Amino acid sequence: MQQEKKKVTENLFPYIFNETVAFYQKRYVKNVAKKNLVKLGINENTASRYIGSLDDMLHGEGYKSTMNLSATDYFLQKISDKFGEEKLQKALSALKQHLEYYTSLKDRTKNSKNGLWEIYYKYRNVTKIEDEDDLEQNCLDKIVIKEDIKAIVDDLMNLKVSDPVSVVINKKVFKRDNKTISQLKYLRGYCCQMCGIQILKADGSFYIEGAHIDPKKDWGNELPNNILILCPNHHKEFDYGNLERISRDDEHFKFKLNGEIYDISLKLE
Ligand SMILES: [Zn+2]
Known part of the structure; x- marks a missing residue:
């Protein structure tokens, strides 16, 4: 029997963040980070997806696969706390590219992404650069x-x-x-x-x-x-x-x- 996909719940966000940062800072390879998350019960594909997207975010590159709203909110806050405003701006740029990619796909996704746009503007408003x-x-x-x-x-x-x-x-x-x-x-x-x-x-x-x-x-x-x-x-x-x-x-x-x-x-x- 296949194990049911474990949803990425809030208590898992800190682990995803820490493991991805370890990979981002080249403390270990992506596979190790992924295995550590799988040990916590996160589905392998989901773990891979989250590490990939968050790593892209840290690099300021538009990511393709989606993360849930509260995870995005949490990661932006953590990036701001840990790395400061310049990195937050990079992450926001990644989020914007992500959103523009989805907006360009089809009109029907426009409104469903509204919550993410709200998060984007929330953090953009707190960065001092206007x-x-x-x-x-x-x-x-x-x-x-x-x-x-x-x-x-x-x-x-x-x-x-x-x-x-x-x-x-x-x-x-x-x-x-x-x-x-x-x-x-x-x-x-x-x-x-x-x-x-x-x-x-x-x-x-x-x-x-x-x-x-x-x-x-x-x-x-x-x-x-x-x-x-x-x-x-x-x-x-x-x-x-x-x-x-x-x-x-x-x-x-x-x-x-x-x-x-x-x-x-x-x-x-
Ligand atoms: Zn006047």
Whole structure:
């Protein structure tokens, strides 16, 4: 009778991590690591798959076979704790390649990978380097500017908190939040909603920022009625100044900031 496949449960994650690191650091060959995991009751193929994927992750190479969500989460945390931020970024790059590979395969896998994208963004947000977000935002600004205003308004109006965290445009995967901000920037004419200023960049485009009314750390969402388009000065004043909320609904936000009253339209038009 064939033994039933043992599921890779949480208590096994530390062993998989340690054995793979031993192989990665060339303390012994892959077969030894695999045998050690099989001794714990992990199926041979599964052990091989996990060691291979985690090793690819440590090398920053996109892996093909899948690991479960909580294992991925655990490994990223361990990589960050043990090897630091630079290695975490490599691992994130591997995860991104993995996800893009699956997204490119078929549309039907797009949503099922949403949990993994969430993990990806969770760790990307804690790495101090925000280049990736800036690059994405620049790229999205250029894409969005070619879109029809009506399509943008429709897209923003129909946006729900439960929508997938990632979005595919021209076969590239972007963070949905970044697309929302690019769309709002375009809709607001790249002007600060508090002072109307525009900041011209050398390439002829405009620099402006998205600010959250309810901060993300307080579980503020990424829907249009929670995002103001502000110049860097007003963004910081809004985040750090003395803010008194006066009234707010889906189309309006009235507040007092450092003694000055602002009445900002949140209408999508
Ligand atoms: Zn301003």
